[in-house]
Amino acid sequence: MKRHFIFTFIIFLLAVSNSSSQRNYSLYFNGNHRGSIIIVPFYSLQNSYMETRALTFEAWVKPMRVDTGANIVNKAIGACKDNWVLGDEGKLSLLFGTSNNCSGGFFASRKGGLTYGVWQHIAGVWDGDTLRTFVNGLQIATTFYNGIPVANDIDMSVGANNHWNGDYVGFRGFIDEVRYSNCARYKNSFTPEKYLEADSNTVFLYHFDEGIGKTVHDASFNSITAQGKEIRWSTDTPDNHYGEYAPNKHTALLLHLNETNGLISHDASKGQNDGRTVRNLVTHGRFVRAKKVVVAEDRVVVKQNPLLDFTKFNEFTTECWLLIASMPKDTTVVLMKKDGEWSLLLLSSGKVQFQIQAGGQEHNRISEVETPRPLTLNKWIHLAAGWRGTSQNQILHVDGNLVSSISNAVRSIVRNQSPLYIGDVGIETHAAFSIDEIRISDAALASSAFNLPIPPVEIKAEWRGKTVQIQWEHFLNGIGTSHYNVYRGTDSISFVYLGSTTAAIFYDSSVAERTSCYYQISEVDSTNFESIRLHFAKATTGRFGTNINEAIIIGIGTTVLLLFVGYLVLKRKQTSQSVDKLTPAIPLERKTENTVSLISLLGGFHVTDSS
Numbered sequence: 001m002k003r004h005f006i007f008t009f010i011i012f013l014l015a016v017s018n019s020s021s022q023r024n025y026s027l028y029f030n031g032n033h034r035g036s037i038i039i040v041p042f043y044s045l046q047n048s049y050m051e052t053r054a055l056t057f058e059a060w061v062k063p064m065r066v067d068t069g070a071n072i073v074n075k076a077i078g079a080c081k082d083n084w085v086l087g088d089e090g091k092l093s094l095l096f097g098t099s100n101n102c103s104g105g106f107f108a109s110r111k112g113g114l115t116y117g118v119w120q121h122i123a124g125v126w127d128g129d130t131l132r133t134f135v136n137g138l139q140i141a142t143t144f145y146n147g148i149p150v151a152n153d154i155d156m157s158v159g160a161n162n163h164w165n166g167d168y169v170g171f172r173g174f175i176d177e178v179r180y181s182n183c184a185r186y187k188n189s190f191t192p193e194k195y196l197e198a199d200s201n202t203v204f205l206y207h208f209d210e211g212i213g214k215t216v217h218d219a220s221f222n223s224i225t226a227q228g229k230e231i232r233w234s235t236d237t238p239d240n241h242y243g244e245y246a247p248n249k250h251t252a253l254l255l256h257l258n259e260t261n262g263l264i265s266h267d268a269s270k271g272q273n274d275g276r277t278v279r280n281l282v283t284h285g286r287f288v289r290a291k292k293v294v295v296a297e298d299r300v301v302v303k304q305n306p307l308l309d310f311t312k313f314n315e316f317t318t319e320c321w322l323l324i325a326s327m328p329k330d331t332t333v334v335l336m337k338k339d340g341e342w343s344l345l346l347l348s349s350g351k352v353q354f355q356i357q358a359g360g361q362e363h364n365r366i367s368e369v370e371t372p373r374p375l376t377l378n379k380w381i382h383l384a385a386g387w388r389g390t391s392q393n394q395i396l397h398v399d400g401n402l403v404s405s406i407s408n409a410v411r412s413i414v415r416n417q418s419p420l421y422i423g424d425v426g427i428e429t430h431a432a433f434s435i436d437e438i439r440i441s442d443a444a445l446a447s448s449a450f451n452l453p454i455p456p457v458e459i460k461a462e463w464r465g466k467t468v469q470i471q472w473e474h475f476l477n478g479i480g481t482s483h484y485n486v487y488r489g490t491d492s493i494s495f496v497y498l499g500s501t502t503a504a505i506f507y508d509s510s511v512a513e514r515t516s517c518y519y520q521i522s523e524v525d526s527t528n529f530e531s532i533r534l535h536f537a538k539a540t541t542g543r544f545g546t547n548i549n550e551a552i553i554i555g556i557g558t559t560v561l562l563l564f565v566g567y568l569v570l571k572r573k574q575t576s577q578s579v580d581k582l583t584p585a586i587p588l589e590r591k592t593e594n595t596v597s598l599i600s601l602l603g604g605f606h607v608t609d610s611s
Contacts (some may be wrong), residue, residue, distance in 0.1 A: 025211045026060075028232040029159040031070070031172030035230035038158035038216060040204065044224040045156060056185040057086040057096070058123035058196070059158075060238040062174040063114055064266060070171035072122070073178065074161045075154060083152050085161075086124040088114060088171065094140065096124030096133045098149045108133040108141040117254060117268030118246040119174075119238040121192035127184035137190045156180075158206070158226070174236050179205045194239040208233075234259070235289060244287045245451065250441040252307040252316075253420070255300070257436055258289040265291070265300050275302040275422065283434050286321040286380045287527070290436035293423035300422040308337075310442060311359065311415045314389040317445040318344060318438075323380050325432035334383075334435065338418035344385055346433070350374025354385035354396050358410035367409040369396045380436075380529070382452060388444040389413065395444075400452035401532045453481065453523035453531035456504070461519050461539035468508040468539045472521050485530060487520040492536055495520050516540045 030036040057073045071087035086096045094114050097107030108131040114120065123134040126145070133141040154163055158178055160170030177194075183201040198205045202220040210216060211233050218224040236258045247254050247269045254268040255275060259282075265275035277300050281292035291300060302308075310316040318335055327350045336343035340357040347353055353370035375381055375398070384397040387409060394409035395402060423435060448454070456472040470486065486506045487495035495518070498508065511517050520533040 025209050025233045025235060026062075026174045026176035026237045027159070027208045027216075027228070028174050028234045028236075029171050030230060030232070031170045032160075032230060036170055037160040037162055038206070038226050038228045038231065039162065040156040040158070040224060040226045042153050042155045044222065045203065052182045053128040054126060054182065054184040055084070056123060056125045056179075056181040056183065057084065058121065058181075058185070058192075059086075059178040060119055060121050060176040060192075060194075061114075061171075062119045062236070063088060063116055063171070064173035064268065064272070071157070071159075071161045072171055072175065073124075073156070073158055073180070075152070075156045076161060076163070083150060083154075084124075086122065094122060094133055094135060096141075097131050097143065098126075098145070106131060106143055106145040106147070108143040110141040113140050116247055116270060119176075121238075123186055123192075125184050125186050127187065132186070134186055134190075137186075137192050139189065159231075174234060176208050176237055177206075178208070232262070245437055245439050250443040250445070251439060252305075252442050253302065253438065253440040255302075255422075255438040256288070257285065257291045257300075257438065265302075267302070269307070271305050271307040273302055273305040273307070275300040275420075285434070285436040286323075287437065290321075290323075290434045291423065292432075292434050294432050299424050302420040302422070304417045304419055307442070308420065308440065309415060311413055313442045314412065315387060315442070315444040316342075317384060317386040317441045317443065318342075319382070319384045319440070319445075319450065320344075320438045321380050321382055321436040322346075322375070323434040323436075324350075324375055324377050325434070326377070327374070332433075333421055333424040334433075335438065336421045336424065337416065338421055339416050341414050341416055341418070342387070344383065346375075352383060352396070352398075354394070356387055356394060356410050357414045359412045359414035362410050362412060363414070365410055367394055367406065369394050369404040369406055371396065371398055371403050382450060384445070384447070384450055386444040387413070393444070397447055397450070399532050400447045400450050400454065401534065402447065453525045453529065455531045455534045456484065456521045456523060457535055459519060459521055459535050459537040461517075461537040463539050463541045466509065466513070468511055468517065468519075468541065470506045470508065470519050470521070470537065470539075472504055474504050474523065482524050482528065485522045485524060487522070487533065489518045489520075489536075490516075492518050492538070495533070495536075500524075511539075511541055513541050 027038070059072060061072060071085050073086045075083040076085045084098050088094065093109055093111040095107050095109035097105055097109070108124070110133065113133070113135050114122070120136050125132040125134065129144065129146045131143045131145050132139055159175060177196045179196045180203045181201045182203055195207070196205060198220040200221075204222060204224040205219040206216050206226065207219055208216060214228040214231060216226045216228060218226070236256070244256055245254060251269040252271060253273060255265050256268055257265055259265055259280070263277045263280055265277055267273045267275065277291070279297040281294065281298055283290050283292040292298065320335060322334060324346070328346060328348055330348055332346040334344045334346050334352070336345070342354075342356045345353045345355065347370070351371045351374055353368055355366055355368045358365040358367070382397075382399050386395045387393070389409070389411045392407055392409045392411055393405065395405040397403065422438065456474050458473040459470065460472070461468055461470045474481070474484070483500045483502045484504070484506075485500050486498045488498045488508065489495035499506065516538060518536050518538050520536045522533045523531040
């Protein structure tokens, strides 16, 4: 009995340990179709869709090459022996379908269906009559097909097709959560799960969470083990990327810096201009992972690319997230085009400076802007430096707030073929910082493009009864608002945290009467990053408040009191006249005393004695 208990307890611990280690990894495929691939043996699969006449292929993918034309899930040979394929048809066009003998193929495809450099869920579904293709739960293409697919006895592959010869490229990018089902799971729009589950219709399900080796294990009841070649484990996964930047038409370079091994930092932009890491120190990032810079060797070098030549655009913006652990003794490079052009520097004062070297007739002229005060230590800070030569504007944002700008910047930028350096510190600087999410754009971006929570505006504070009501306007921006933080101060400079709310209204009932108080509001996003606080509102409380009903009650009460006092005065006067008729005359001094006593009794009202 005791042994049985110990054995059960050990199994429980192993299960808990295994479950806690899930959702940690994906697989990176390098595009070599003969090398970087996962092979699923045919003898374990057979043609499992023949009886049900239905199937679903699905996966989470992050393409890192624009013109791949590569298969993601494949069981096709070619030359009239084709079968099923779900893949990138080229130029980010998603394709799903089958070939039937030599009569041609039946495919549901759409050009531009995929997005470069970001995670997206894809699915190919056949219900016996229709082929459907989905991206992120939305149906993007359909094709009628009610035939019988051509059966073959080849292995299924993930990431490439190892049965085709000749000039062929494999999928380059990340793949995670691959599930093959012998049913049509989706017919209408749906919300994809980040972590797929196995059920009775699952033929195989690969979470790719092993993190080591070349064997991947099936999470379904069939236990179909697959083998990988030239695969690389990565912590770049779908459920770790809420908030990271996605490339757009202006993105010239985008480094997520999530790599935990190797010496390559992958460029998620269309330029595919990967950086080479001299010494790979990895730390927790603003979103997932980040590069840590401590000594001169802790740098990433990105070779020159035509997309990084901004002389033809005459404007650009460079962004990054920075966490400073210690200030340098000398100027330290955060980002810099070697041999001039432009640089983002961390000064020994703790301030950040953005420099641009002019080209053309202004050659050797340098314009610069810098933060007005040192940056905060041990806190993730978003930096964005922009330049537009046509208007000679040069600006610097900190956490989305414009902190420095000039209107007489250089008109043009020097052109060179030097690489971009990320973190080139001097030997004696002893600086330490972490850097994440480096994005360089060929346009001068506004702060609304930085995916940051925007500080609320139009803040109003009003005294109502015995409570201050604070309201504000808010914007839907960044990566989703979690809540608002409310701050109160006795002046417009010093504020302390008061509370939080998910609505754009807050009630403060803890303020004393007859005081003036000031309020500031900040927006906090879903990653717990708080916006700056730019605006404030003032409220002055009253004794009884400014409520109209209370004012009416006070007015009525005052009128009744005055009428009652008048009645007492009149009554006193009548009584005094009656006494004078029955008693001898009172000396003048006595009358005065009575008048003073009456005045005292009535609380200071001036009453004239007419006797």
